[in-house]
Amino acid sequence: MAVYTDVNEEELSSFLTSYPVGDLLSYKGIAEGTENSNYLLHTTGGSFILTLYEKRVNADDLPFFLGLMQHLAQSGVECPLPVARQDGALVGQLAGRHAALITFLEGMWLRKPAAVHCRAVGAALANLHIAGSSFPMARTNSMGVPEWHRLWEGSREEADTVEPGLREELDREMSIIDTQWPGDLPSGIVHADLFPDNVFFLGDQVSGLIDFYFACNDAFAYDIAICLNAWCFEKDFSFNLTKGVALLAGYQSVRPLEEIEVEALPVLVRGAALRFQLSRLYDWLNIPDGPLVKKRDPLEYMRKLRAHRHIRSAKEYGWTPVASIAAAS
Ligand SMILES: Nc1ncnc2c1ncn2[C@@H]1O[C@H](COP(=O)(O)OP(=O)(O)OP(=O)(O)O)[C@@H](O)[C@H]1O
Numbered sequence: 001m002a003v004y005t006d007v008n009e010e011e012l013s014s015f016l017t018s019y020p021v022g023d024l025l026s027y028k029g030i031a032e033g034t035e036n037s038n039y040l041l042h043t044t045g046g047s048f049i050l051t052l053y054e055k056r057v058n059a060d061d062l063p064f065f066l067g068l069m070q071h072l073a074q075s076g077v078e079c080p081l082p083v084a085r086q087d088g089a090l091v092g093q094l095a096g097r098h099a100a101l102i103t104f105l106e107g108m109w110l111r112k113p114a115a116v117h118c119r120a121v122g123a124a125l126a127n128l129h130i131a132g133s134s135f136p137m138a139r140t141n142s143m144g145v146p147e148w149h150r151l152w153e154g155s156r157e158e159a160d161t162v163e164p165g166l167r168e169e170l171d172r173e174m175s176i177i178d179t180q181w182p183g184d185l186p187s188g189i190v191h192a193d194l195f196p197d198n199v200f201f202l203g204d205q206v207s208g209l210i211d212f213y214f215a216c217n218d219a220f221a222y223d224i225a226i227c228l229n230a231w232c233f234e235k236d237f238s239f240n241l242t243k244g245v246a247l248l249a250g251y252q253s254v255r256p257l258e259e260i261e262v263e264a265l266p267v268l269v270r271g272a273a274l275r276f277q278l279s280r281l282y283d284w285l286n287i288p289d290g291p292l293v294k295k296r297d298p299l300e301y302m303r304k305l306r307a308h309r310h311i312r313s314a315k316e317y318g319w320t321p322v323a324s325i326a327a328a329s
């Protein structure tokens, strides 16, 4: 559970007087998420999510994240709308943290997404990429390759305590990525963390995307690579090609991939697995255990990474040219 910061009723009620949301009826901490503290609020004005930003979110980035949500919501992407305070600001202060209120989205995230959901998420991702192109702000990826080195430096010495041999294996992965990571791919606003728990569904339709706190400017195909990792593996760590086909076809139904992106896909997928392997390993080794903190499996992405080593082409992830998708449908 991720409630790092407790909020009492009195301070919350006082905080809410700055927002046009009426009076507090009830609130409770949300037992999911790992980065920030989240509360579900019911007020006389409706239901909202209150987020208190914890240490990994830089306060200077909040105008970008909240402005992006506002821009995407206004461009037809289903995502929460930040609620402005009476003075127009989107960010306030609560319990010693920067805090924001966003609208509550109906729907639920899927523990076992099927191919039909992978297709829908692929299309939603491409819509986000297109809608993001008119967003005027930019943000460097704070979880890009330079940060992977920092995470690795902070984990390397103790890596073998998690699994013998991990240090040598990840040293090799880091040097492969350093030499093969592509530049100059089509880029723009990316979500950078579009895992199943960040996509809500009503039936088979996407009802909303949440958690834009890693969003940044980066290669569109890297965002697809993150989704292939997060959506298309089975519990036994085998890659489900049917889901890969569906996700990529959904994406290409909105934005066909350029050849340069198709060529780069295998190394991007491998790098995306490395990114989550490193952040989870770092957290596993460096964040103190606590009853309200859920740390994620530090080896899940290692197993995915190992599966990627055998893959050489985008076709093995399910990519097919747009013309053959059209001919088949
Ligand atoms: N707008 C929303 N509408 C409904 N529920 C929401 C909304 N935003 C967040 N939630 C709920 O809060 C949970 C945590 O939110 P979120 O994923 O943003 O937190 P986080 O700490 O940043 O987590 P993560 O580890 O995924 O980065 C979600 O799983 C969801 O249940």
Ligand SMILES: N[C@@H](CCO)C(=O)O
Binding pocket: 034, 035, 193, 195, 276, 279, 280, 296
């Ligand atoms: N989606 C990330 C958590 C950070 O948002 C992970 O599963 O490691």
